[in-house]
Amino acid sequence: MNDQKPKIIDDLITMLGKKAVLIKADDTKSYLSDWHDRFHGAAHAVVLPESTEQVSAIMAYADTNNIVVVPQGGNTGFMGGATPDKRGNTILLSMRRMNNVREFDKKNMSMTVEAGCILQHLQDVAEDAGLYFPLNLAAKGSCTIGGNLGTNAGGLNVVRYGTTRALTLGLEVVLMGGEVLDMLSGLRKDNTGYDLRDLFIGSEGTLGIITAATMRLFPKPVAVSTAFAEVRDVDAAVELLHRLQAASGGMVEAFELIPADIMHVLFEAFPDIQRPLASIGAMNVLMEIGSTNPADNDVDGNGSAPIQAIMENVLGSAFDDQLVIDATIASSDAQRDALWDVRESSPESHKRAGKVIRSDVALTQSALAPFYADMVAGVKSIDPKIRICGYGHIGDGNLHFNLVQAAGGDPDFEAKTPKLLELLYSNVNKYGGSISAEHGIGQVKRNQLAQIKAPAIINTMKAIKGALDPKNLMNPGKVI
Amino acid sequence: MNDQKPKIIDDLITMLGKKAVLIKADDTKSYLSDWHDRFHGAAHAVVLPESTEQVSAIMAYADTNNIVVVPQGGNTGFMGGATPDKRGNTILLSMRRMNNVREFDKKNMSMTVEAGCILQHLQDVAEDAGLYFPLNLAAKGSCTIGGNLGTNAGGLNVVRYGTTRALTLGLEVVLMGGEVLDMLSGLRKDNTGYDLRDLFIGSEGTLGIITAATMRLFPKPVAVSTAFAEVRDVDAAVELLHRLQAASGGMVEAFELIPADIMHVLFEAFPDIQRPLASIGAMNVLMEIGSTNPADNDVDGNGSAPIQAIMENVLGSAFDDQLVIDATIASSDAQRDALWDVRESSPESHKRAGKVIRSDVALTQSALAPFYADMVAGVKSIDPKIRICGYGHIGDGNLHFNLVQAAGGDPDFEAKTPKLLELLYSNVNKYGGSISAEHGIGQVKRNQLAQIKAPAIINTMKAIKGALDPKNLMNPGKVI
Numbered sequence: 018m019n020d021q022k023p024k025i026i027d028d029l030i031t032m033l034g035k036k037a038v039l040i041k042a043d044d045t046k047s048y049l050s051d052w053h054d055r056f057h058g059a060a061h062a063v064v065l066p067e068s069t070e071q072v073s074a075i076m077a078y079a080d081t082n083n084i085v086v087v088p089q090g091g092n093t094g095f096m097g098g099a100t101p102d103k104r105g106n107t108i109l110l111s112m113r114r115m116n117n118v119r120e121f122d123k124k125n126m127s128m129t130v131e132a133g134c135i136l137q138h139l140q141d142v143a144e145d146a147g148l149y150f151p152l153n154l155a156a157k158g159s160c161t162i163g164g165n166l167g168t169n170a171g172g173l174n175v176v177r178y179g180t181t182r183a184l185t186l187g188l189e190v191v192l193m194g195g196e197v198l199d200m201l202s203g204l205r206k207d208n209t210g211y212d213l214r215d216l217f218i219g220s221e222g223t224l225g226i227i228t229a230a231t232m233r234l235f236p237k238p239v240a241v242s243t244a245f246a247e248v249r250d251v252d253a254a255v256e257l258l259h260r261l262q263a264a265s266g267g268m269v270e271a272f273e274l275i276p277a278d279i280m281h282v283l284f285e286a287f288p289d290i291q292r293p294l295a296s297i298g299a300m301n302v303l304m305e306i307g308s309t310n311p312a313d314n315d316v317d318g319n320g321s322a323p324i325q326a327i328m329e330n331v332l333g334s335a336f337d338d339q340l341v342i343d344a345t346i347a348s349s350d351a352q353r354d355a356l357w358d359v360r361e362s363s364p365e366s367h368k369r370a371g372k373v374i375r376s377d378v379a380l381t382q383s384a385l386a387p388f389y390a391d392m393v394a395g396v397k398s399i400d401p402k403i404r405i406c407g408y409g410h411i412g413d414g415n416l417h418f419n420l421v422q423a424a425g426g427d428p429d430f431e432a433k434t435p436k437l438l439e440l441l442y443s444n445v446n447k448y449g450g451s452i453s454a455e456h457g458i459g460q461v462k463r464n465q466l467a468q469i470k471a472p473a474i475i476n477t478m479k480a481i482k483g484a485l486d487p488k489n490l491m492n493p494g495k496v497i
Numbered sequence: 498m499n500d501q502k503p504k505i506i507d508d509l510i511t512m513l514g515k516k517a518v519l520i521k522a523d524d525t526k527s528y529l530s531d532w533h534d535r536f537h538g539a540a541h542a543v544v545l546p547e548s549t550e551q552v553s554a555i556m557a558y559a560d561t562n563n564i565v566v567v568p569q570g571g572n573t574g575f576m577g578g579a580t581p582d583k584r585g586n587t588i589l590l591s592m593r594r595m596n597n598v599r600e601f602d603k604k605n606m607s608m609t610v611e612a613g614c615i616l617q618h619l620q621d622v623a624e625d626a627g628l629y630f631p632l633n634l635a636a637k638g639s640c641t642i643g644g645n646l647g648t649n650a651g652g653l654n655v656v657r658y659g660t661t662r663a664l665t666l667g668l669e670v671v672l673m674g675g676e677v678l679d680m681l682s683g684l685r686k687d688n689t690g691y692d693l694r695d696l697f698i699g700s701e702g703t704l705g706i707i708t709a710a711t712m713r714l715f716p717k718p719v720a721v722s723t724a725f726a727e728v729r730d731v732d733a734a735v736e737l738l739h740r741l742q743a744a745s746g747g748m749v750e751a752f753e754l755i756p757a758d759i760m761h762v763l764f765e766a767f768p769d770i771q772r773p774l775a776s777i778g779a780m781n782v783l784m785e786i787g788s789t790n791p792a793d794n795d796v797d798g799n800g801s802a803p804i805q806a807i808m809e810n811v812l813g814s815a816f817d818d819q820l821v822i823d824a825t826i827a828s829s830d831a832q833r834d835a836l837w838d839v840r841e842s843s844p845e846s847h848k849r850a851g852k853v854i855r856s857d858v859a860l861t862q863s864a865l866a867p868f869y870a871d872m873v874a875g876v877k878s879i880d881p882k883i884r885i886c887g888y889g890h891i892g893d894g895n896l897h898f899n900l901v902q903a904a905g906g907d908p909d910f911e912a913k914t915p916k917l918l919e920l921l922y923s924n925v926n927k928y929g930g931s932i933s934a935e936h937g938i939g940q941v942k943r944n945q946l947a948q949i950k951a952p953a954i955i956n957t958m959k960a961i962k963g964a965l966d967p968k969n970l971m972n973p974g975k976v977i
Contacts, residue, residue: 205859206660206895209946216961219688263716264792268746379684380684410686450684471678474693478693496690
């Protein structure tokens with residue numbers, strides 16, 4: 018293998034030019050480990066193609082020479098899906114230089130973009146045209162749309178707009194061997210053969226390289242109401258969501274669960290963040306509705322804009338029905354930002370709190386409350402001092418059920434980890450949930466996937482993998 | 498083959514019972530031809546299993562004995578996808594007896610239903626629970642949800658809720674050989690491996706038999722406004738759609754294009770249908786918005802409910818901007834029904850008008866107007882007397898561009914058909930459209946699919962077909 022390496026590097030330089038082929042350890046380091054620095058791999062080289070033709074050439078070369086290809090976007094994933102193994106027989110294919118917006122079709126409300134475009138950039142491009150690209154996650158300043166597609170990323174606005182899959186109209190994919198599948202299209206409806214698009218979305222680079230995509234755009238919400246409420250319990254939160262959806266006609270842009278421990282950990286790390294309510298309630302919700310109708314901002318005789326009136330009415334009747342204990346509605350952008358700060362600073366506060374068991378589970382809305390109750394009881398029986406930070410996008414049933422070590426540290430936390438994980442996954446299983454709502458499988462959950470999925474399903478996935486990548490050169494060791 | 502037939506029938510009767518195996522010509526006739534009576538096939542027997550276990554047993558038996566299986570729902574498709582070939586080595590598997598609602602989860606807004614459930618029944622079940630199942634097409638009284646899933650059916654409400662694919666959370670599928678893939682789930686988010694669900698949806702029974710599905714439900718629109726407007730042209734219709742979407746916050750439930758010839762043909766067949774406007778305009782739109790907020794029905798000081806005010810304001814400003822020439826808004830259920838009658842009676846009026854070239858194309862919203870203009874010019878150059886009935890769901894870019902023979906008949910219409918079809922498909926191609934927006938491929942468009950799709954895409958579809966059905970026993974001769 019090492020004998021081949023100099024020739025492989027020469028060939029890649031001939032193909033792509035010297036600047037597009039990184040080989041020095043200093044240059045390749047950030048590509049060969051994940052951003053949590055948990056996984057470390059090796060490669061012949063890191064290549065940065067700038068066109069679909071170059072990706073195709075790389076894939077033809079890799080196939081001929083039996084070299085593994087690991088694609089990578091912004092390298093912000095949590096599951097080690099973009100880090101190669103340590104064997105070194107890999108081309109790490111970074112898509113970052115393929116970052117053009119190829120076409121912007123305002124009338125069709127769609128844009129065709131290359132995989133290396135940074136998510137934040139696409140949000141900005143849409144906004145500049147008076148439109149809205151709703152995909153929104155913490156890594157938006159670094160993650161690429163190709164990575165979002167590869168993992169079917171979720172984020173804050175899934176409750177209204179769906180995951181990345183639901184935002185995608187067309188794809189361009191390069192297969193191992195170099196064939197280019199041009200399925201770019203702005204069509205809303207197209208029943209011509211098998212749905213290859215959705216097969217590649219979420220396949221984490223194990224079936225092909227997504228090089229470009231046509232994404233849906235939306236009218237921009239111009240009237241927004243944001244509120245923070247202490248709710249009776251998780252069940253009350255779900256009921257509140259349904260009421261807000263019905264009253265607003267499906268305008269719920271975000272609906273995030275925030276238990277007390279989230280705020281305790283948060284205010285430890287960031288004491289200056291503004292408390293949303295006078296006291297910290299046991300269970301809370303951060304919610305936002307958005308309307309595309311400017312008239313929903315017009316203040317009426319009662320001093321309230323229609324968008325705010327919807328929120329006030331729903332919270333008022335939920336208060337009367339004892340679903341809501343206390344609530345505040347943002348009346349300025351600054352107040353809105355302060356409410357969002359509670360949610361958006363939480364992941365960083367967990368990092369600062371020390372050891373954390375992170376998770377990304379999904380449940381049906383009818384299972385959320387019993388699951389939550391079982392988890393709280395179970396964690397308390399293992400260690401009542403563990404901070405139970407089960408929070409997140411319950412508008413779509415997605416909880417990041419994080420468990421943070423006791424305040425002041427706990428030397429035994431790691432010893433408790435296997436028991437806590439067993440508790441988590443047995444409850445996910447009990448309630449028919451998912452072990453990965455939005456983060457994907459990567460290398461972290463690959464073995465677990467093989468255990469929880471029925472053999473018939475795993476075998477079907479393997480049959481598809483074998484059909485499209487018979488030599489197992491596409492991001493091996495991930496997903497399946 | 499014929500020697501085997503008696504044994505095969507005996508075996509099927511042993512497996513399913515005598516009542517579930519139809520063999521007499523009188524009993525099988527309606528299953529072995531399509532409802533337009535264009536396609537006719539043969540089979541050892543028509544079987545009507547009543548459980549997933551029975552479907553599994555049939556599929557194991559078929560695999561062992563190399564017998565083709567053709568699945569069928571309500572047999573209402575247009576593309577011959579549910580009619581077997583004439584060779585006779587087929588089990589026609591009708592799903593009609595598997596028609597239970599297995600689970601109704603109101604809190605999760607989902608229901609798990611068997612493939613043989615009639616669409617209208619599912620609409621009723623949802624409505625009885627105060628919820629809404631939005632899939633809506635002309636065949637709703639006969640078509641099954643299994644058929645809707647197999648073809649990824651569209652219909653009238655796609656502009657708001659998406660095609661059948663977008664309404665589906667989970668699936669149960671039986672593979673050739675009898676393996677059951679239990680992927681039923683009410684989860685909104687689940688990134689655990691390849692998206693098998695969407696691969697089976699729209700595969701027209703060529704990859705496996707869909708036996709059950711978990712479908713999304715929605716809050717019911719309780720405030721509705723329906724209007725009919727003569728518009729300046731197709732471009733004005735698209736602009737009106739965008740304005741109505743933005744003003745209503747995405748509440749557009751239906752947006753249908755209706756050109757003058759649709760109405761000429763309609764009123765010939767049904768002279769008693771009420772004219773929506775005083776005169777027949779060249780280009781018209783039937784549109785509806787729906788809100789789930791009961792308060793949108795409350796009449797305010799100006800005598801107008803909020804939902805009607807949105808429609809009035811949008812049409813008013815569109816009139817000022819000369820996008821709209823004349824319009825009427827339904828002010829009662831009877832008026833609303835009368836407007837919908839224009840749209841819903843059109844397919845039957847085409848049948849009565851004699852020879853028709855039917856189509857089901859999709860375009861981007863930016864291509865709709867130039868496509869339409871090119872088609873009108875092209876058809877007129879072939880024969881100015883042909884009625885140009887390009888109508889339908891332009892909210893999602895879908896046109897049923899039907900061409901109806903001249904009033905009073907035209908003996909040469911069939912001779913013109915190849916030229917007209919060539920015109921249609923060359924324009925679809927020119928504007929990057931789809932030859933099948935919602936009807937699928939079946940046997941009708943199989944050869945055409947092979948011509949228009951790039952070889953790399955066809956080969957990828959074939960690789961997947963080969964991986965899941967290596968002996969080509971699943972509905973052969975369809976799609977691919």
